[in-house]
Amino acid sequence: MMRNRVLGKTGIPVSPFCFGTLTMGPGQANLSLKDGRDLIAFALECGVNFFDTAELYGTYEYLDSRALPGLDGAVIASRSFAATRKDMAKSLDLARKSMHRDVVDVFGLHQQESGLTLKGHRDAIEFLAEAKFRGWIRAIMVSTHHVACVRAVSLMDEVDVIFAILNLEGLGIRDGTRQDMEEALAFASSCGKGVYIMKALGGGHLYARAREALEYVRDLPFVSSVAVGVKSRAEVLFACSVLSGGEVPRAVEAETRSAPRRVVVEDWCAGCGECAKVCGFGAITLVAGKAAVDPAKCMLCGYCARTCPDFSIKVL
Template sequence: MDKIILGNTGIKVSKLCFGALPVGPLQKNLPIEVSGEIIAYALKRGVNFIDTAQAYGTYPHIKAALDKVDFRPVIATKSGAETYESMEKAINEALEGMEIDYIDIFHLHAARADVGVFEERKGALQCLLDYKKKGIIKAVGISTHSVKVVEAAAAREDIDVVFPLINKIGRGILQGTVEEMEKAIELCQKNGKGIYLMKVLGGGTMIDDYDSSMEYVMNLKGQYSIAIGMISNEEIDYNVRYFNGERDLEGIITIRNKKIIRVSQHMCVACGTCIQTCHSGAIDFDESEKAFIDQSKCIQCGYCVAVCPEFCIRVF
């Protein structure tokens, strides 16, 4: 599989990145050993790049995969920590959870944050920079859905990698349009930032339009990797073949794996926690004052699943 260098970092990654969110407890919640087999299969098929996060709960799954291969892939993770101390704890959690001695890319996990994130999380960012000086982190990044944050990151010398959300219909993009996100990504690349892309299939909601959705991001200017969540060997095979240049493929129907996140309304107590957490403005109260998810806006991130105090939001 073709590989690229992420900006000025010197980190070489496959153009297909394994998105680890779906195998974990926020979505399909596959057994750790099963997940390890699936991730290892992707690594053996030529994928050398894994994206995860503290919030995903998938460090054990990745550890299980590392035990099954004879090389060390590039690993990116992220944390919503705001202070120096909480970020230091997050770094150690990642190192211990995956049993690794360094992390290739560590992001500020800032999906819905605005440009004030760099000041608001100054302590956390400083921690990442200090650990970069120690060689424990190779590159510091930010993961975001916001056009304005991508633009701001482009101008910052302390940010090496940017992980923005983009897809052809703009589902989930904050503080700007698809066209504005394209320009912000181009600016990042011009300034030497490494770029890899998220939600190019809208969290799986655009799978019926797989080919044109992928062609859109593959035709963007510049060099970048694309993170795709995968939960089966069949999905890995299809995506690897596609990224290796095969286009006349049958079988996308058989691996469709559409996810729908729904609220069990008889359990909902209308606390509003999910509404505050949703990055995409996809959740609101319905006529009965129960939480309701607008599937046309949902990007299947699963964050609402994690925060619901009544455990009434589930992936189906």
């Protein structure tokens, strides 16, 4: 049984498992529209009411409320890189039209780094405040991998929700430790911000400790929900069970553990080559300025996922 938690001062109740849609989308598992929507319908049946997407992910079509009327009552979070009023208006319009929703519940800025980058998005934030006033969105969000950004957002009245990186090993936190991020998020929560978490499984690096990794973020008092990217019913059931504090059926755990895995390189790979340096199996080369993985050599150790500063390479 999933008991919803409230997302900070927004008053929006969300399930402790937030269905992350990046994994099912075109850059990763690439589920057909039918399979993706079936998976979302299954999650709704399991009591999930919170779905995370982003303009970048290309997954709006899966979340089409006309095709899946059960989504009408669900909470959708999305964001874009838009920095100007005009571009943010376009982004929100795209989200509302593509998902056939009058209201995109939580909408905002993708991957901010600090008070300075937030200042650079002032125009976009002003548009979002107006969109909230008009009832097109219910809350303004910021997503980040940076402690400094969490601290800056904590003091910004306009922003309601923070989507931040946190995991057992502090992987991917760009400017501090796990403890630094915990402290910053606890402060944000005390300022009334709703907090939900990304990368609890460290881009796939923590799959072997998946239950422990999810339990860690689940039990932090300032966390309302944890976004986990899923592509199968077993993964939905696993995340639902662990994040709601229930028993994980043995068959589900076994299926989740034994699911075939592969390494995926995202479009936004910057080609820095750091992942290739740590791959002890020579499976990664740089091709046309991006990492390319040879599946015949890859041993799925996950070291590359641990190393990439932007989670551009993941074990799925």
